[in-house]
Amino acid sequence: MTGLLSSGWIRLRSVRSTWWCTAVYVVVAAGFGWLAAAGTPTSSRADVAVEVALTGFGFAQLALVVLGVLSVSAEFGTGSAVSALVAVPRRTSWLAATTAVVAGWAALLTALVALGCAVAARALIAVPGGVSPTDPVVLRELGLQVAGAVLVTVLGVGLGAVLRATAGGVGLGIALVFVLPPALAVAGSRWAERGSQALPALRVGQESFLAVDTTWPVGLAVTGAWAAGAWALGALLLERRDF
Amino acid sequence: MIELDGLTKVFGDRVAVDDLTVRVRPGRVTGFLGPNGSGKTTTMRCVLGLARPTAGTATVLGVPYRRLWRPLTRVGALVDPRARHPGRTAYAHLLALARSNGLSRARVTEVVDLVGLEAVAHDRVGGFSLGMGQRLGIAAALLGDPEVLLLDEPVNGLDPEGIRWVRELLRALAAEGRTVLVSSHLMSEMEDTADHLVVVGRGRLLADVPMAELLGASAAVRVRSPQAPLLAAALRRAGAAVTLELDGALRVEGMDPARVGDAAFATGVPVHELTRVVASLEAAYLELTGGEVEFRAGLP
Incomplete structure (x- = not known):
């Protein structure tokens, strides 16, 4: 497995799209977060202040959808998957290693940027008692952000494996996490609202601006189920298909 | 040793490979000949576990390919010279393959030198010519120093010097006791390379004979x-x-x-x-495959 992970990391870092996605993710998440924190002079609670500073991730995570989809679809789109599957005929292991590497990269980036956002909230937003990075509610916000980023990336990998096409995977991924949740939210009916809550919205249910609000455990479970479902379907199809 | 036993592959209503039973033995170069669309590539894909046979089996070294542990160290393959990400460098492409099979950086450098790509190893493969692509594919096949080699049209796109290099390489590998299966639709190439021929047409086996016998038959x-x-x-x-x-x-x-x-x-x-x-292989081959070409062009 070490060999497979090492191979996956070489594949990830040796294409330019990885670095473009990384740059977009970091710049958008940090930039929007700083702007939001700078525009909020005061807040009543530390977790709300941190949430404000994490706003940028709502848009930035689209870069993770693209990164996740590309990590598989680019290999198939270019035919590179044929050499990869000749070298690693255990296809589910290959997909698992690819997923672990790209999700690990997403987790690392998110942890660093989210921590930066928490520091910005502490510096820019006046909160009674201040914002302490070791405060459990602050840690929960940061942890949720990392978990959400990992799940959205895994969802992207799953969609990439199911569709094996970049355009289709990215399109469907963005529809699921970014277009449909708010579209259903504004549709207004009770069923549309339920539908919106059952979609893997960005920021695992905490995004009241872009989707119908849910509690974080529900949001995490919904996004987790979508990611696991897409990934399992992708692995199943990968095992079955001819290349 | 590569063994095909009643190998059949059907795509929709087209039979690509039809009940092929062949043993490819070590120590000699086996040429795998047939017109375009005769099922050579499909057969190789079945052997490499990329495609699932509709019926029959294909095994390498006694087991189905997908059960091999670190397969690059047992079997080397060149299936599609375009099977790589154009944005990756040749070195990164080979290193990713090597690492997945527990092979070292030093081995990557070795095969890069062996195929003569030192000067362009750190260039993106998107800019490679077909010939450079073939050399990179051969480098990937040789990475794990495998005892079995399957090469699909390895000389396609190579210049005469490259063709001679591949021929000598294949002969040397077979002389070391390895199993070498090399497909081609270029008869003239096989004549100087292969010791044994497996000829297919429309997915069916037409001949499985020593080269000398095929040539001698029409002497x-x-x-x-x-x-x-x-x-x-x-x-x-x-x-x-x-x-x-x-x-x-x-x-x-x-x-x-x-x-x-x-x-x-x-x-x-x-x-x-x-x-x-002595009949040319070309003539012997045309005699064999005359009725079995998939795409026949007429004269205007």
Whole structure:
């Protein structure tokens, strides 16, 4: 497995799209977060202040959808998957290693940027008692952000494996996490609202601006189920298909 | 050793590979010949576990490919020279493959040098010519120093120097006792490379014979005499098949040059030319596959 992970990391870092996605993710998440924190002079609670500073991730995570989809679809789109599957005929292991590497990269980036956002909230937003990075509610916000980023990336990998096409995977991924949740939210009916809550919205249910609000455990479970479902379907199809 | 046992692959209503049973043995270069669309690539994909046979089995070293542990160290393959990400460097492409099979950086450098890509190893492969792509594919096949090699059209796009290099490489690998299966639709290439031939047409096995036998089967003797009709009659009486060639010489089949000469002497006719004609592989192959081409072009 070490060999497979090492191979996956070489594949990830040796294409330019990885670095473009990384740059977009970091710049958008940090930039929007700083702007939001700078525009909020005061807040009543530390977790709300941190949430404000994490706003940028709502848009930035689209870069993770693209990164996740590309990590598989680019290999198939270019035919590179044929050499990869000749070298690693255990296809589910290959997909698992690819997923672990790209999700690990997403987790690392998110942890660093989210921590930066928490520091910005502490510096820019006046909160009674201040914002302490070791405060459990602050840690929960940061942890949720990392978990959400990992799940959205895994969802992207799953969609990439199911569709094996970049355009289709990215399109469907963005529809699921970014277009449909708010579209259903504004549709207004009770069923549309339920539908919106059952979609893997960005920021695992905490995004009241872009989707119908849910509690974080529900949001995490919904996004987790979508990611696991897409990934399992992708692995199943990968095992079955001819290349 | 590569073993195909009743291998069949059907795509929709098209039978790409039809009940192929072949053993590819070590220690010699086996040429895998057939016209375009005759099922060579599909067969190789089945052997490499990329495609699932509709019926029958394909095994390498006694097991299905997908059960091999670190397969690159057992089997090397060149399937599709475009099977790589154009944005990756040649070195990164090989290193990712090497690492997935527990092979070292040093080995990557070794194969890069072996195929002569040192100068472009750190360039993106998107800019490679077809010939450079083939060399990179061969480097990937050789990465794990495998005992079995499957190469699909390895000389496609190579210059004459590259073709000679591949031929010598394949012969050297086979001489070391490895199993080498190399597909081609270029007969002339096989003639100097392969020891054994497996010929397919429309997915069916047409021949599985030593090269010499295939060439020998259509060997003939060419004889020229001012009294050709007399000689022809004598040879026919002796049991040979005789045809008149355009330049007036006789083409004799089923008799060796010595017996043709003896017959001429016994009949008392002078002989002006007596030559053994070895059929080109091209001709032998066309004879075999004549009715089995998938795409036949007409003349305008």
